[in-house]
Amino acid sequence: MPASGTARLLAGGSEGPGALRPMLDTVLDALTHGAADRGGPIPAGGPGAVAHRTHGAARPSLPDHGEGPHPALRTLVTALTAGAADPADPHCAAHLHCPPLAVAAAADLAVSALNPSLDSWDQAPAAAELEALTCRALAELVYPHGPAPDALVTTGGTESNQLALLLAREAAQGAPLRIVCGANAHHSVHRAAWLLGLRPPHTLPTPTGVLDPARVHDALTAQLPRPTLLVATAGTTDTGAIDPLPHLADLCDGHGATLHIDAAYGGPLLFSDTLNKRLDGLDRAHTVALDLHKLGWQPAAAGLLAVPDTTALALLGHRADYLNAHDDTDAGLPDLLGRSLRTTRRADILKIAVTLRALGRHGLGDLVDQVCAHAHALADLVQARPALELYARPTLSTVLFRPKGAGPGAVAALRRGLLHRGTAVLGRAATPEGLWLKATLLNPHIQPGDLRGLLDLVEGTTTP
Numbered sequence: 452m453p454a455s456g457t458a459r460l461l462a463g464g465s466e467g468p469g470a471l472r473p474m475l476d477t478v479l480d481a482l483t484h485g486a487a488d489r490g491g492p493i494p495a496g497g498p499g500a501v502a503h504r505t506h507g508a509a510r511p512s513l514p515d516h517g518e519g520p521h522p523a524l525r526t527l528v529t530a531l532t533a534g535a536a537d538p539a540d541p542h543c544a545a546h547l548h549c550p551p552l553a554v555a556a557a558a559d560l561a562v563s564a565l566n567p568s569l570d571s572w573d574q575a576p577a578a579a580e581l582e583a584l585t586c587r588a589l590a591e592l593v594y595p596h597g598p599a600p601d602a603l604v605t606t607g608g609t610e611s612n613q614l615a616l617l618l619a620r621e622a623a624q625g626a627p628l629r630i631v632c633g634a635n636a637h638h639s640v641h642r643a644a645w646l647l648g649l650r651p652p653h654t655l656p657t658p659t660g661v662l663d664p665a666r667v668h669d670a671l672t673a674q675l676p677r678p679t680l681l682v683a684t685a686g687t688t689d690t691g692a693i694d695p696l697p698h699l700a701d702l703c704d705g706h707g708a709t710l711h712i713d714a715a716y717g718g719p720l721l722f723s724d725t726l727n728k729r730l731d732g733l734d735r736a737h738t739v740a741l742d743l744h745k746l747g748w749q750p751a752a753a754g755l756l757a758v759p760d761t762t763a764l765a766l767l768g769h770r771a772d773y774l775n776a777h778d779d780t781d782a783g784l785p786d787l788l789g790r791s792l793r794t795t796r797r798a799d800i801l802k803i804a805v806t807l808r809a810l811g812r813h814g815l816g817d818l819v820d821q822v823c824a825h826a827h828a829l830a831d832l833v834q835a836r837p838a839l840e841l842y843a844r845p846t847l848s849t850v851l852f853r854p855k856g857a858g859p860g861a862v863a864a865l866r867r868g869l870l871h872r873g874t875a876v877l878g879r880a881a882t883p884e885g886l887w888l889k890a891t892l893l894n895p896h897i898q899p900g901d902l903r904g905l906l907d908l909v910e911g912t913t914t915p
C-alpha cells in the first residue's frame with residue numbers, strides 16, 4: 452500500500468477520482484475565465500503579445516518549490532485558454548483543426564488517469580481488446596468486403612502515410628519502390644519518402660486540384676515493371692478535393708501498382724449515408740489513411756491506417772523480449788508491438804470508441820453532413836457578395852474565396868490582419884489562380900449569422 456500522502460498525488464487508484472474531482476473544478480473554471488479573457492477565436496496582438504502574457508503567467512518555469520496543484524492549474528490553464536486558437540469559436544476555421552466533442556474529451560481524461568500503454572498486454576489489457584475491436588469495426592467501414600479488415604491507430608495522417616509507404620517498401624522485397632503522387636498530395640508523403648530512404652515521389656501536376664488519370668496512366672506506364680505505389684487523396688488539404696478514385700484504382704489494377712489513399716480528411720464521409728458515395732473506390736486501395744481528429748471531432752491524436760487484410764500488417768512485426776517474449780505470445784498474451792512503430796502508446800482508442808458508441812454512425816454522419824452543408828452555405832454567401840470571389844463549389848467542408856481582384860500580397864496581409872486583431876482565423880491556399888483565403892468549416896454548431904459575420908470581417912478589413 453502506498454503511503455496515503457503519496458496516493459493523493461495520483462490520478463489512478465482508488466483515491467484518484469477523489470484527488471481529481473476538485474482539480475477538475477479548477478480546470479473547468481480556468482477554461483471559462485481564459486475564454487472570457489480571450490474574447491474571440493484567437494488572442495489579439497500577435498505573437499509578441501501572446502509571448503508577453505504567457506511569460507508573465509509561466510514565470511518562473513522551473514521553480515525550486517511548488518505552489519500546489521490549484522494555483523498552478525488556475526494560472527497556466529487560464530493562460531493557455533486565453534492564448535488559444537479555439538476551434539470551437541465559429542470564426543476559427545483555418546485548418547483541419549477540429550473542435551473536439553465533449554464526450555471524447557471526457558473519455559480522454561480517463562486515459563490520462565489510467566495511463567494504459569499499448570505496447571504490451573500487461574500494461575493495457577482491456578485497452579488492447581477495445582483497440583482490436585474498434586479498429587476492426589472502423590476498418591470494416593472502409594473495407595466492407597474484407598477479407599479481414601484491420602486498422603492501426605496512428606498519431607494522424609502523417610504517420611499513416613509513413614506507414615503506408617513503409618508497408619509498400621517492405622512488400623517490394625528489396626526492389627526499389629517508386630512513388631507517384633499528385634502535386635495535391637499532402638507534404639507528409641514527400642517527407643515519408645525521404646525518411647524511408649526512397650526516391651522522391653514522381654509528382655504529377657494537378658492544375659484542376661485532382662489527379663488526372665491520363666497523366667497517371669503515363670506515369671505508371673513509365674515506371675513499369677518496377678514496384679510502384681500511387682498515392683491518391685480523398686480530401687486534399689487545400690481545397691478538400693477528391694481524386695477520381697475508381698479510375699485510379701482501375702489504373703493501378705491494370706499496371707500492377709499498389710494504391711494508397713490518403714483519406715485523412717475525407718475518410719469520415721463513410722459515416723454519412725448521403726455523402727459516402729463520394730468515396731466509391733476507396734475500398735480498392737491497399738491502404739487507407741483516415742483521421743478522426745479532423746472530420747471526426749476527436750482531440751488529437753486519432754489517426755488510423757486501414758488495410759483490407761490484417762495479414763498485410765505482419766510486415767511490422769517486431770520482437771523485444773521484455774514486451775512480447777515468444778513464450779508469452781505462445782502462452783496467449785496478445786503481441787501488440789507490431790501494431791505501431793512507437794513503443795509507449797497512449798490509448799487514443801478510448802475516446803474514439805466512446806464517441807462511436809455515444810453518437811453511432813448516424814450521429815457522426817449527421818455532423819459530417821452539417822459541416823459540408825455549412826460550406827455550401829458559405830459558398831452561396833460569397834457568391835452573393837459582389838466584392839468577393841469564390842474559387843469553386845466545395846467538395847467537403849473547405850471554401851476558398853478572396854476579395855475580387857486581390858493579389859497574393861493583399862490576401863496574405865488580410866489573413867494576417869484578422870489574426871492580429873484576433874477576430875478570425877482563416878487559412879491560405881495557393882492554386883494556379885493565385886492565393887485564396889481558406890475557411891475549413893468543422894464546427895457543426897456554426898450558424899448562418901456566424902458565416903455572414905465572417906464575411907463582414909473579411910470585407911471590413913479589405914482596405915490597406
Ligand SMILES: Cc1ncc(COP(=O)(O)O)c(C=O)c1O
Binds near residue numbers: 547607609688754
Ligand atoms: C490530406 C492530409 N493528409 C495528411 C495530413 C496530416 O495529418 P496529421 O497532421 O494528422 O498528421 C493532413 C493534414 O492536414 C491532410 O490534410
